[in-house]
Amino acid sequence: MSQDSYRPSFNLSRVDASVAQPVRLFFASAFLWLVLASMIAVITAIQLKDVSFLGGCSLTTYGRLKALESNLFTYGWLTNALFAINLWLMSSLTRFELKNAWLANVGGVVWNLTLTYGAYQILMGKMNGFSLLEMPKEVALASWLGFLLAALWPAVAFSRRPTGHVYVSQWYILGSTLVFPITFALTQLLVLWCPAQGVLQALVHSWYYQNLHLLWFASSAIAAVYYFIPKESGRTVAAYYLSTIGFWTFFLFASWTGPATLLGSPLPLWVQSVGVVAALLMLIPFAILAIHFLGTLSWNRGISQSWNNTTLRFVLVAIFALILWGLLFAVSSTRGFNAVIRFTAFTVGLEHLLSYTFVSFVIFGAAYFILPKITGLLWLSPKLVHLHFWSCAIATVSLLIITLGGGWQQGSGLRADWPSALFPTFLLLIGHIAFVINAWGMLCSKLSSGYKPTHA
Amino acid sequence: MKNIKFIFAGVVFTLAASFLGILLSGRVQLGSLGRAPAEEGGLLFPPREPGLAIQGREVYLSLGCVACHTQQVRPASQGNDIAKGYGPRHSVARDYILQSSVLLGTHRIGPDLANYGARAASENEIHQHLLVPKAGSAMPSYAFLYTRGKDGTLVPTEKAIALVAYLKSLKIDYSSPEAKLNQ
Incomplete structure (x- = not known):
C-alpha cells in the first residue's frame, strides 16, 4: 500500500480546520456503532448455528438482536460516517469554511442520543415490525431534527460556495441529503403515526427501504467515488458527458424500485410490475457508473496502480460490488428468478453487497483519506490497515458466496437450513476492531494532547 | 447543473413521482377495501x-x-x-x-x-x-x-x-x- 496514508503530522487547511470538529464527532460515533453492530452480528450468527445460545431470556432473542444490529449498522455506522464524508467532501470541493460547526455537533449528538434511546427500546422489546423502522415512533421527530442539523451543511456549503465550478460528486451529495428527511418523514407518518390500511404499509416501507439504501447511502457513496478516483489516480473521469444522464436516471428510477422487493406479495400485480420495470431501468445509470469508474481506472494499468493506494484499493472493491449489485438486483427482480430466491439468504447477500461491500468499503477508503487531513496526524499502524483490508475483503467475499449460493440452494430445495455465516461475521469483527483501533488512536491522541489546528 | 434550486426541484420531482405513482395510486385502489363475503x-x-x-x-x-x-x-x-x-x-x-x-x-x-x-x-x-x-x-x-x-x-x-x-x-x-x- 502507498505510504501516502502514513504521512507525518502536518497543519490543517482553513477549510479542513473549520469542519474538523463535527467530522471527528461523526466518525468517532460511527466507529463505536460499527464495533457494537459487529459484535451483535457475531452473536446472531452463533444463534443461527446454536439456537439455544443466549436463548434464556426475552432480552436476547434472535429477533431483537437482529433488529438492534441492523439499526446500529444503518443509523449508527453508515449514517454517521456519511454525515462526516458528505460534509468534508462538500466543504473541500466548494472551499467553504463552516462557521457554525457547533450546530452540526448538536445535530450529531441529538442523532446519536435518539439512536441510543431507540436501541434501548428495541432491546426492551418495544419495537415495530418493519425492517429499519423498528425504533419506537416517539424518537422519530428528534431523529429527524438531528438529521437536519447534522446533514444539511453540505447544502449550505454549496449555496454559499466561493468557487463557481460544480462537480458530479456535489449533485449526488445534494440529492442524497434531501432524500432522507423527506422519505423518513412520510414513511413515519404512513406506517407508524397514521398507518395506511393493510398491505399499503408494506408498500410504503419498501419505498422507504429502497430510497434509504439507494438514494441516501449509495448516492452518498457514489459521490465519494466520483471524488476519490480522479483525486487519487490523477485521471479525468471517462465519458464525463454522461454524468448528467447517469445522475437523473439514477434518482428517477431508484425510488420506483421498492415494489420489486415485494414480488408475489398481496399487492396488486401492476404495482409489482412497476417495480420490476424500474429495477431493469436501473441498469442504465449502473452502466454509466461502470463506464465512468472502470473506464477511468482500466486503461494504462490504472487498476494495478489503484491497488497500491489505500483509499483506491477499498474504492475499487466497492465499485465491483456496486456493478455486481446492479446486475443481481435486475436479475433477481425478474419473476422467475425471484420466485426462487425470495425470503432466502440470497436477499441477505444482496443487502450485504450494497450496504457493506459497496457503501462501507467506500467509507473505509474515504476515512483513510480524510482522517489524516482533519487530524493532521498519521495512521498509527500500517499493519492494522493491512489486517483491516484483508480480513474485511476475505470476509465479505466469503459471506457473499455463503448467502448468495446458500440462498439459491434454499430456494431450489437443495437445502432446508439457513446458511451459517459465522466465520465471515467473526472475521469482519476482527477487521473492524483493527480499523477502529487505528482510527481511534488518531482521534484520541488529538483529544488528549489538546491539539488546536493551525490554519495553513 | 450549478443551481441548487434546480437540483433540489429535480430530486423532489423524482420522489414525488414515485410517491404519487406507487403509493397514492395503490391507496386509491386498496384504501377502500372492506370485509366481504366470498359468496353473496x-x-x-x-x-x-x-x-x-x-x-x-x-x-x-x-x-x-x-x-x-x-x-x-x-x-x-x-x-x-x-x-x-x-x-x-x-x-x-x-x-x-x-x-x-x-x-x-x-x-x-x-x-x-x-x-x-x-x-x-x-x-x-x-x-x-x-x-x-x-x-x-x-x-x-x-x-x-x-x-x-x-x-x-x-x-x-x-x-x-x-x-x-x-x-x-x-x-x-x-x-x-x-x-x-x-x-
Whole structure:
C-alpha cells in the first residue's frame, strides 16, 4: 500500500480546520456503532448455528438482536460516517469554511442520543415490525431534527460556495441529503403515526427501504467515488458527458424500485410490475457508473496502480460490488428468478453487497483519506490497515458466496437450513476492531494532547 | 447543473413521482377495501381478531418473531408456498385490512405463519412447540414465557397465552372474492 496514508503530522487547511470538529464527532460515533453492530452480528450468527445460545431470556432473542444490529449498522455506522464524508467532501470541493460547526455537533449528538434511546427500546422489546423502522415512533421527530442539523451543511456549503465550478460528486451529495428527511418523514407518518390500511404499509416501507439504501447511502457513496478516483489516480473521469444522464436516471428510477422487493406479495400485480420495470431501468445509470469508474481506472494499468493506494484499493472493491449489485438486483427482480430466491439468504447477500461491500468499503477508503487531513496526524499502524483490508475483503467475499449460493440452494430445495455465516461475521469483527483501533488512536491522541489546528 | 434550486426541484420531482405513482395510486385502489363475503349472503371475511390475539400480536412484535417468519402465501405462479402447505390459497390484500400492523416479513428462517392457526391442531400443540421446539426446528425454546406453578408444573404466562391466541388466529382458510379456496 502507498505510504501516502502514513504521512507525518502536518497543519490543517482553513477549510479542513473549520469542519474538523463535527467530522471527528461523526466518525468517532460511527466507529463505536460499527464495533457494537459487529459484535451483535457475531452473536446472531452463533444463534443461527446454536439456537439455544443466549436463548434464556426475552432480552436476547434472535429477533431483537437482529433488529438492534441492523439499526446500529444503518443509523449508527453508515449514517454517521456519511454525515462526516458528505460534509468534508462538500466543504473541500466548494472551499467553504463552516462557521457554525457547533450546530452540526448538536445535530450529531441529538442523532446519536435518539439512536441510543431507540436501541434501548428495541432491546426492551418495544419495537415495530418493519425492517429499519423498528425504533419506537416517539424518537422519530428528534431523529429527524438531528438529521437536519447534522446533514444539511453540505447544502449550505454549496449555496454559499466561493468557487463557481460544480462537480458530479456535489449533485449526488445534494440529492442524497434531501432524500432522507423527506422519505423518513412520510414513511413515519404512513406506517407508524397514521398507518395506511393493510398491505399499503408494506408498500410504503419498501419505498422507504429502497430510497434509504439507494438514494441516501449509495448516492452518498457514489459521490465519494466520483471524488476519490480522479483525486487519487490523477485521471479525468471517462465519458464525463454522461454524468448528467447517469445522475437523473439514477434518482428517477431508484425510488420506483421498492415494489420489486415485494414480488408475489398481496399487492396488486401492476404495482409489482412497476417495480420490476424500474429495477431493469436501473441498469442504465449502473452502466454509466461502470463506464465512468472502470473506464477511468482500466486503461494504462490504472487498476494495478489503484491497488497500491489505500483509499483506491477499498474504492475499487466497492465499485465491483456496486456493478455486481446492479446486475443481481435486475436479475433477481425478474419473476422467475425471484420466485426462487425470495425470503432466502440470497436477499441477505444482496443487502450485504450494497450496504457493506459497496457503501462501507467506500467509507473505509474515504476515512483513510480524510482522517489524516482533519487530524493532521498519521495512521498509527500500517499493519492494522493491512489486517483491516484483508480480513474485511476475505470476509465479505466469503459471506457473499455463503448467502448468495446458500440462498439459491434454499430456494431450489437443495437445502432446508439457513446458511451459517459465522466465520465471515467473526472475521469482519476482527477487521473492524483493527480499523477502529487505528482510527481511534488518531482521534484520541488529538483529544488528549489538546491539539488546536493551525490554519495553513 | 450549478443551481441548487434546480437540483433540489429535480430530486423532489423524482420522489414525488414515485410517491404519487406507487403509493397514492395503490391507496386509491386498496384504501377502500372492506370485509366481504366470498359468496353473496355469506359470512364477512377476514374475521375480526379476538382481543387476546391483538395482545398476542404485541408479544409477537416484541420478541422479534418477524425476523424469522413471514405471513404471506405467494401465488402458485410465484413460488411453491402452496405446494409446501403454507396455505390453501395465496394471500390477498383483503386478508390484512383489519391488521393494525402488517407483518409480511422478509426472511423465512422458520416457516410462513399466514395460515399457521389452521395448521396447528390445538393451542396445547403451540404451547408445546414454544416450550420444546420439534426436532429439526430452527426455533429456540421460549421457556421464559412459562413459570413453575405451585405443584411444579409449567404454567404459561399472560404473554404466552396471548401469543398462542394470536398464532391460533392466523388463518386464511376462507374464500375471498379475489382468491377462492378451490382454485
